[in-house]
Amino acid sequence: MNEKTRPNAHGPAPPARMLHTMIRVSNLEQSLAFYLDALGMHELRREDYPEGRFTLVFVGYGDEASNTVIEMTHNWDEGDYSHGTGFGHIAIGVSDIYAACERLGSMGINIARDPGPMTFAADQTGARDVIAFVEDPDVYKIELIGSA
Numbered sequence: 825m826n827e828k829t830r831p832n833a834h835g836p837a838p839p840a841r842m843l844h845t846m847i848r849v850s851n852l853e854q855s856l857a858f859y860l861d862a863l864g865m866h867e868l869r870r871e872d873y874p875e876g877r878f879t880l881v882f883v884g885y886g887d888e889a890s891n892t893v894i895e896m897t898h899n900w901d902e903g904d905y906s907h908g909t910g911f912g913h914i915a916i917g918v919s920d921i922y923a924a925c926e927r928l929g930s931m932g933i934n935i936a937r938d939p940g941p942m943t944f945a946a947d948q949t950g951a952r953d954v955i956a957f958v959e960d961p962d963v964y965k966i967e968l969i970g971s972a
Contacts, residue, residue, distance in 0.1 A: 842892040844882065845914065847964055848905045852879060852898040854961040859883045859894065862931055863916065863966070868893060877901055905962065913957065913965035921970030925956050934959040939970070 849855040859865045865883040872879050877900040884893030894914065918924045921939045929935050937957040956968045 843888070844884075844893045844895045846895040846897055847914075847962070848902070849896045849898050849962050850903055850905060851961060852881065852896065855896055855898075856881065856883075858933070858960045859896070862928055862933055865894075907964070911964075913967045915967040915969055918968050918970050921954050921956055921968050924968055924970075925958070928958055936965065939968070 856867065860867060860883065865885055868882040868884055868888055870879065870881045879898045879900070881896045881898070882888060882893050883896065884891050925935055925939050935956060936959050937955070939954050939956040942953045942955045954970045958966045958968065960966060
């Protein structure tokens with residue numbers, strides 16, 4: 825039984841959508857350069873909280889009303905974060921993964937996994953997505969996904 829047909833003992837779920845994913849960043853300007861300049865996102869809004877000593881910056885490819893975005897939290901007094909083992913990566917679809925990786929590499933961005941077919945995962949036709957992984961300034965993994 826899949827999620828679409830699974831019965832809910834409490835009645836139907838209310839309409840919902842994904843809003844954002846939050847990541848903590850140690851250097852806000854470096855992170856903005858990565859997400860805006862390298863990945864082509866747009867800064868959607870910024871909120872400073874002087875009493876709490878943190879800044880929130882929301883970035884993405886479209887407005888928050890209809891797109892899922894990334895919330896970058898910069899705590900002014902923190903310099904380093906431990907990622908732990910729970911968080912995996914952020915995935916972004918690209919039209920030409922090879923050109924994207926070449927461009928990002930020329931900008932000095934670490935390509936953690938060169939573009940290539942996704943191992944062990946083929947769709948029903950046998951086609952495999954081509955994936956690559958890059959790292960942001962805080963070493964968060966960004967998966968780039970392109971069609972083969």
